[in-house]
Amino acid sequence: MMLRPFTVKSKLAETSDTVTLGFAAADEGPATRFEPGQFMMVYVFGVGEVPLSISGDPSEPEVLVHTVRDVGAVTGAICSLRIGDSVGIRGPYGTSWPVEPTPGRDVVLVAGGIGLAPLRPALYHLLANRSRYDSVSVVYGSRTSADLLYREELAGWRSRPDVDFNITVDRDSPDWVGDVGMVTPLLDRLRFIPSNTTAIVCGPEIMMRVVAKDLIERDVHPDDIYVSLERNFKCGIGFCGHCQIGPKFACKDGPVAVYSSVADLLGQEEL
Amino acid sequence: MATKVLGPSGLRSLIDLLHAGGYTVIGPTVADGTIVYGSIASIDDLPIGWTDTQEAGSYGIERREDDSFFAYNVGPRSLRHYLFPPRQTLLTIEHAETGLRFCQEPPDNIRYAFVGVRACELAAVAIQDAVFLDSPHADPNYARAREHSFTIGVNCAVAGGTCFCASMGKGPSCTAGYDLVVTEVIEESHHEFVVEAGTEDGADLLGRVEGRQATDQDAGVVDAIVKETARNMGRAMPTHGLRDLMVEGFDSPTWDSVAQRCLSCTSCTLVCPTCFCSTMSDTTDLVGTARRERTWDSCFSLEFTYLHGHSVRSSTGARYRQWITHKLGWWHDQFGISGCVGCGRCITWCPVGIDITEEVAKLAGRAEAIA
Numbered sequence: 337m338m339l340r341p342f343t344v345k346s347k348l349a350e351t352s353d354t355v356t357l358g359f360a361a362a363d364e365g366p367a368t369r370f371e372p373g374q375f376m377m378v379y380v381f382g383v384g385e386v387p388l389s390i391s392g393d394p395s396e397p398e399v400l401v402h403t404v405r406d407v408g409a410v411t412g413a414i415c416s417l418r419i420g421d422s423v424g425i426r427g428p429y430g431t432s433w434p435v436e437p438t439p440g441r442d443v444v445l446v447a448g449g450i451g452l453a454p455l456r457p458a459l460y461h462l463l464a465n466r467s468r469y470d471s472v473s474v475v476y477g478s479r480t481s482a483d484l485l486y487r488e489e490l491a492g493w494r495s496r497p498d499v500d501f502n503i504t505v506d507r508d509s510p511d512w513v514g515d516v517g518m519v520t521p522l523l524d525r526l527r528f529i530p531s532n533t534t535a536i537v538c539g540p541e542i543m544m545r546v547v548a549k550d551l552i553e554r555d556v557h558p559d560d561i562y563v564s565l566e567r568n569f570k571c572g573i574g575f576c577g578h579c580q581i582g583p584k585f586a587c588k589d590g591p592v593a594v595y596s597s598v599a600d601l602l603g604q605e606e607l
Numbered sequence: 608m609a610t611k612v613l614g615p616s617g618l619r620s621l622i623d624l625l626h627a628g629g630y631t632v633i634g635p636t637v638a639d640g641t642i643v644y645g646s647i648a649s650i651d652d653l654p655i656g657w658t659d660t661q662e663a664g665s666y667g668i669e670r671r672e673d674d675s676f677f678a679y680n681v682g683p684r685s686l687r688h689y690l691f692p693p694r695q696t697l698l699t700i701e702h703a704e705t706g707l708r709f710c711q712e713p714p715d716n717i718r719y720a721f722v723g724v725r726a727c728e729l730a731a732v733a734i735q736d737a738v739f740l741d742s743p744h745a746d747p748n749y750a751r752a753r754e755h756s757f758t759i760g761v762n763c764a765v766a767g768g769t770c771f772c773a774s775m776g777k778g779p780s781c782t783a784g785y786d787l788v789v790t791e792v793i794e795e796s797h798h799e800f801v802v803e804a805g806t807e808d809g810a811d812l813l814g815r816v817e818g819r820q821a822t823d824q825d826a827g828v829v830d831a832i833v834k835e836t837a838r839n840m841g842r843a844m845p846t847h848g849l850r851d852l853m854v855e856g857f858d859s860p861t862w863d864s865v866a867q868r869c870l871s872c873t874s875c876t877l878v879c880p881t882c883f884c885s886t887m888s889d890t891t892d893l894v895g896t897a898r899r900e901r902t903w904d905s906c907f908s909l910e911f912t913y914l915h916g917h918s919v920r921s922s923t924g925a926r927y928r929q930w931i932t933h934k935l936g937w938w939h940d941q942f943g944i945s946g947c948v949g950c951g952r953c954i955t956w957c958p959v960g961i962d963i964t965e966e967v968a969k970l971a972g973r974a975e976a977i978a
Contacts, residue, residue, distance in 0.1 A: 339698070339709045341708065341709070342706070362706035363706075379889070381700060381702070381891070383889075384888075385887070385889070407915040407916070423707070424709060567914060567919065568911070568912055568914050570886050570887055571885070571887065573744040574744070575739070575744070575883065576885045576886060576887070577883060577904070577906065580906075580937075582940075583941055606919060606920045606922060607857075607925075
């Protein structure tokens with residue numbers, strides 16, 4: 337429950353409502369080592385605390401990177417932070433993406449919207465250890481081209497010959513040259529052997545369900561599909577009860593969960 | 608373990624010794640028209656000669672014709688009021704040169720002695736132990752309060768109208784979790800307390816008070832009392848296949864039917880001895896210090912599941928379903944045990960008298976009708 341003081345070291349506007357912030361510890365404590373997919377609780381003085389997935393590189397734990405969309409009082413305050421401002425951060429908490437599967441797997445990442453943020457640490461890890469995997473493919477769906485995150489990096493990732501990186505937008509615009517529509521049709525293009533595939537999916541709940549169903553129809557095993565659970569987290573450590581989904585506490589049994597273990601829970605109205 | 612039979616003066620000495628040992632003694636007292644846990648300065652603060660009447664949505668206290676000490680059942684407050692207080696300051700936060708400074712609130716040094724704790728309550732504490740202690744992030748405040756507490760249990764000699772601990776297998780006799788356990792024996796000729804030690808600490812304390820050694824006959828009397836109480840239990844929970852019934856009853860019309868009566872007032876979750884949900888809030892003062900407080904929260908509130916723009920459980924039926932399916936169903940998956948001990952508080956203190964045993968019976972009946 338103990339917070340540590342952190343200072344804003346970098347700030348980059350991603351879209352009209354989303355920023356990426358880098359935080360460095362203001363105390364003498366150790367670097368915050370984390371696994372891709374884990375989250376931190378970030379506190380703004382006098383405003384409150386929210387869970388934020390880590391969007392930075394796990395091999396650079398000295399700076400904690402979070403990509404935040406302004407959707408409420410606390411996330412709004414975080415988006416308004418300036419370089420040098422102080423916050424409190426605790427964590428890391430929760431489960432992580434299976435970025436160390438048995439060597440030689442095909443890895444498919446599917447992101448929807450801000451769901452790319454918690455996938456980015458996994459992608460960094462996969463690319464840093466690229467030789468351990470067979471194919472690495474990404475499908476990223478965004479509302480519009482204006483909502484795309486990490487634009488500079490996107491260009492870099494798309495130009496790499498060892499990653500098949502696909503982007504689609506829900507709504508076309510004059511500046512967009514590329515795919516329009518849902519992420520699932522793009523799975524047709526990827527080259528992966530279903531029985532040898534680990535899939536990592538993060539986005540709105542309905543999108544994750546549709547993608548998981550699609551992958552299963554392609555014979556990817558439900559035990560090899562990973563999704564992210566999103567609920568209201570207050571404590572982050574499984575005590576406060578807010579994030580319960582049936583038998584799970586999303587904060588400690590998630591956010592990352594094997595699809596087969598949550599398939600019956602996702603999509604249940606008001607569970 | 609040692610068993611002794613004390614008179615009222617022996618019981619008085621027990622409580623006096625707890626005070627002398629530095630404990631803050633908590634036990635049932637008469638306050639605000641209820642029999643509720645409060646501070647006990649001496650045995651005289653117990654509800655001597657009082658009893659309670661409990662039914663769905665109703666509670667009252669009345670005089671008895673004898674001077675019994677423990678002839679009533681549980682009140683609205685449970686031990687979690689002390690072990691996991693409704694409002695607790697966790698941190699204070701200040702601005703310092705290097706950024707924010709976080710100071711953990713020092714733990715209070717109260718050592719509680721709980722007197723007159725019923726079997727259902729002891730079972731509830733064991734359940735909360737699983738929540739707060741069996742975790743990599745064990746709650747330090749709870750752990751401290753538990754570690755330093757002393758507990759005198761009471762075997763129930765009367766059963767309340769909303770009690771159903773016998774059907775949950777949690778009472779009416781105390782089987783674990785106490786330092787001493789008392790059975791009150793009150794007859795025209797004598798008024799005695801059969802006291803059995805459950806721990807070394809309990810045996811030590813019991814050794815320091817006047818009383819006679821218990822006999823097989825005393826053990827027989829205790830046994831008869833708790834059996835009679837079990838027979839008189841006001842209600843029973845249909846426990847057969849309860850976990851699966853809950854999990855499989857997700858789409859049952861029962862929830863809509865409850866929703867037409869439930870006020871979403873949160874009362875059941877506040878009186879429940881095993882509910883553990885909480886929230887945190889940070890308040891700032893004019894000199895620039897912020898305090899982080901943890902307060903009890905309830906799955907019956909709309910805000911509870913708020914997630915950027917909407918609440919996951921927006922209907923009352925869904926919130927009642929969450930409470931009851933968690934308590935009686937998912938709790939097994941999470942903690943290997945039911946979250947209900949059969950204390951009946953949620954029935955008594957529901958302003959519209961919704962009865963958890965009745966709703967489960969309806970759910971089971973509907974499931975059976977479908978099958």
